[in-house]
Amino acid sequence: MPERLLLTGNHAAAYGAMLSRVEVISAYPITPQTMIVELLSELTASGELPAKFITVESEHSAMAACVGASAAGARAYTATSGQGLALMHEMLHWAVGARLPIVLTNVSRAMAPGWSIWSDQTDILSQRDVGWMMLFAESVQEAQDFVIWMYRVAEQVYLPGMVGMDAFILSHTAEPLIVHDRDRVDAYLPPFEPLYDLDPADPRAYGGLVNRDHYFELRYKVYEAMERAGRLLAEAGEEFADALGRRYAPVEGYMLDDAEYVVMSAGAMTSNVRQAVKDARERGMKVGLLRLVALRPFPFAEVRRLLAGRHKVAVLDRNLSPGHSGIFAQEIRSALSGMPDAPPVYGYVMGIGGRDVRVETVTETLDDLVRRDEPDLALYVGVKGLPIGPVRAFEQIPVPVKVEVAR
């Protein structure tokens, strides 16, 4: 019988790793992810999870250790957040080029300075173009299940994948969690079979010098694998239902059937968005929710199908690419580009650095969406003293502060 426990998102992620029978874990503490590292330390120390835990001296090394372990044929796992993910960046690329199906959980937090441990997805979205698959969990259950789902696909296409979860809202919130039976997970996720093994009896060189006559083809294979991953992710999400009782998909729709307005969101704040959509329906607004579960590979066909012909689309971004707009908004705009019945995309930026995104925040945003005539790249919601709207020039240009010191 599967167990039903009350657990936080962090502990659920650790359970996801345990159920996946990871063999090498290498991780470094960072708030708000630390509980994952701590629980995995306990599980490996007690023997409940037979795996090596390497207590490295940095996240760069955590990813490097996973790279080594995965190249030598072990299922490798790590977890991090914000600064730690940024520090890993170089090795995230290595995992892709070396075709290593490592899975990592990132608890999204705001980037310093100023130091902030609060929710903000700019950290994970800054890794968008590296070549990792990316899933965004909304619930504690998904924080566990997506690790399993991700390994299943990663090991079919030999690409790594990360599962995003939001700081505190998910990492530290306890919800009921169904911990699946291990043998059922085993049936869903067979043991990792490496493409190649670092075997002294088979002395090959991996990742050495490649010239212009080969590099493109090596990368072309990565692009091809990512294309394939799109299909496999959808299939594996369906099969999850048969094997473990829950159906997952790269895109999820809610109240979309007759919706004129669609609001798009990803991650934990989607729960409040869903509530706001329900409330708005009760007030008579024809609105629905499109939740993006997978950012990479991007589910183009699904997104286009679900958004075609709508009146307006609002994209809620808890992140920002300065000089452009919210990153999800950019993604949705590019997905719709060239589609004859594409709706206008209104980018809303909110919740930066952990500022609350309440149901009311979303409700106000929906009201703004209805009223506003022209879409904007980025409309800021919840900046102190400002109504929802595009960025405003400061009245005073900041000047360097000079302090006179008496000598």
Place this chain on the structure above:
Amino acid sequence: MRWPVPEAEHMDPGTLGCQGCGGALSMRLVLKEVGPDAIAVLPACCWSIIDGPWPLHALDIPVFHTAFETAAVVATGIKAAKAMKGEDPTVVAWAGDGGTFDIGLQALSGAAERNEDIVFVCYDNEAYMNTGIQRSSATPAGTWTTTTPEERPEPRPKKDIMGIMAAHRVPYAATATVAYPGDLAHKVQTAVAAKGGMRFLHLLSACPPGWKMAADQAIEAMRRAVQARVFPLYEVRDGRDYTITVWPERNVRLEDYLSLQGRFTPLLADQDMLERVKADVAERWRLLVERHEHSRRLVGTGR
């Protein structure tokens, strides 16, 4: 020390090493003792090139190329995976001085402190040679490199990497050079046999283009480095038991070592600096001999 050279070769001829490359020769001799049941990890360094472009590969052990600063920790990850599978190959991290003293120091320190079951070999050519002879923290005082030009030669002494490794109390650390192949072989054998913890080998490796000398002077330069006490050959066990393995017997002056190489032109032209470097070499040698003698006195004391 006599050395019955193992006949088996684990490195093919035709590598991309320059003539007289100490790093290439080091690999060849080290692998003779490490044997075929091994895996090498190569961070960015000249050896990323020497092994050959894809699909060529000069060694008959697997090589995993990795990022510049990660040799020690990627080796750790490989070893962990192999241990989970019940396999026990020798995992050798093979890095240049940049990948050891500088950018690789953090991961190396982590692996050393955790006493990971790997062999870390630093082939030290005293600069970043892959990128065209820039200084590293292994570059000795008074040296010319492209980032320490003649007008502003390297002002600081070489970093004491062996001291740093000893401070981590690693079970085995040793200096060696292919100019003393018997001594080198003995140390590699010792390192390979000392399974279960971190082993560190610091190999002085001449680079004729970077040291500005003729290729056929490489062995002589490394030999003189030992004889002039610039690069003493010794072992450290558990970070405290020091043994000098090769005692200088030829009367080689510091200048005899320096003048073989064009890179020391600034040092030879600066009498003050030369005196300071001489004093430093003498002082370090005296300290090393003291440690050696101190360790001998402790033999049998049960420490």
